[in-house]
Amino acid sequence: MNTPMKVTLLAGGVGGAKMAEGLAALSDVDLSIIGNVADDDAFHGLWVSPDIDTLTYSLADVIDRTQGWGVADEGHRALQTLSKLGAETWMTLGDRDFGLHIYRTMRRAKGDRPSDIARDVAKAFGVKPQILLPTDDVVQTRVRTDDGWLSFQEYFVRERCAPEVRELAVHGLSDARPTPEALAAIAGADLIVVAPSNPLVSIAPILDVPGIRAAVSDAAALKVAVSPFIGGKVVKGPADKMMKALGERPDALGVAHRYAGFIDALMIDRVDAPLEEEIRAEGLDILSSATLMKSRDDKARLASEIVNYARAQQLETRIAS
Numbered sequence: 001m002n003t004p005m006k007v008t009l010l011a012g013g014v015g016g017a018k019m020a021e022g023l024a025a026l027s028d029v030d031l032s033i034i035g036n037v038a039d040d041d042a043f044h045g046l047w048v049s050p051d052i053d054t055l056t057y058s059l060a061d062v063i064d065r066t067q068g069w070g071v072a073d074e075g076h077r078a079l080q081t082l083s084k085l086g087a088e089t090w091m092t093l094g095d096r097d098f099g100l101h102i103y104r105t106m107r108r109a110k111g112d113r114p115s116d117i118a119r120d121v122a123k124a125f126g127v128k129p130q131i132l133l134p135t136d137d138v139v140q141t142r143v144r145t146d147d148g149w150l151s152f153q154e155y156f157v158r159e160r161c162a163p164e165v166r167e168l169a170v171h172g173l174s175d176a177r178p179t180p181e182a183l184a185a186i187a188g189a190d191l192i193v194v195a196p197s198n199p200l201v202s203i204a205p206i207l208d209v210p211g212i213r214a215a216v217s218d219a220a221a222l223k224v225a226v227s228p229f230i231g232g233k234v235v236k237g238p239a240d241k242m243m244k245a246l247g248e249r250p251d252a253l254g255v256a257h258r259y260a261g262f263i264d265a266l267m268i269d270r271v272d273a274p275l276e277e278e279i280r281a282e283g284l285d286i287l288s289s290a291t292l293m294k295s296r297d298d299k300a301r302l303a304s305e306i307v308n309y310a311r312a313q314q315l316e317t318r319i320a321s
Contacts, residue, residue, distance in 0.1 A: 004030040008189040012036030012202025014068040016195035017058035022299030031129035032185040038141040038205030046101035060125035071096045090158045139172040161238040165245040178211040186215040191310040194225035198239040223263040227252040230269040
């Protein structure tokens with residue numbers, strides 16, 4: 001049996017959670033996940049961490065798989081009461097989901113580290129992979145539209161990604177410090193995988209925490225990114241619309257442009273084969289597969305292909321040396 005490969009996944013959103021599920025399904029993988037926290041915000045006096053919760057719920061197999069977030073078999077009585085009292089309820093939080101946000105907020109009010117809270121929540125839900133935060137400081141994505149700046153959740157949920165994106169910014173980055181757990185997971189990895197998440201608002205806020213990008217670049221691990229685009233479209237979310245609005249190519253080549261210089265290989269869908277030559281010109285190796293992850297088998301197969309590629313690269317390096 002192969003020695004477990006230490007894999008560190010950078011992940012945000014539904015695509016990140018699916019990739020995490022695929023890697024977690026492999027018996028020869030020791031998985032750590034660094035999740036995006038720049039979508040975090042306060043609602044109804046509670047601190048909500050959407051991407052970290054989506055990872056937790058997905059790996060615990062309690063996620064609402066129809067919508068890709070929240071808890072399955074959920075009720076919304078708390079929101080109904082809040083609405084009756086005149087509160088804005090566009091951020092849909094279910095009753096069970098509220099329980100987690102209450103717990104997180106109570107712990108934060110006591111001064112507990114967000115990383116410790118995330119670890120304890122994952123353990124309580126029976127999640128075996130490590131779910132790590134890139135920083136314990138508050139960093140938050142802001143989206144500038146023609147009507148001014150919006151928080152990410154205002155843009156994503158309330159406005160349903162309708163306004164044209166003029167600029168992105170992540171507040172708090174200059175004062176943020178990376179967590180030692182994230183840095184250790186990067187330095188100790190055999191393989192670093194960048195999930196098929198939105199490069200602009202899911203992956204960039206992780207890499208842009210001071211010290212994280214440099215740690216990834218300096219790591220001895222093989223680095224593989226998975227393109228979230230299939231034929232120039234994304235499965236879920238506004239990545240294509242955002243990249244186009246900000247002058248970047250909304251396709252696998254655009255992802256290659258953005259990640260070139262710190263990854264070794266890019267996994268693309270087979271329909272994007274016409275872009276292979278241009279992607280290789282960026283200095284990247286190419287993995288080609290069916291990248292749409294609909295089922296558990298799809299997730300595990302895709303993860304296995306990445307891990308097998310990494311093992312093959314390790315073997316080549318050993319032979320060459």
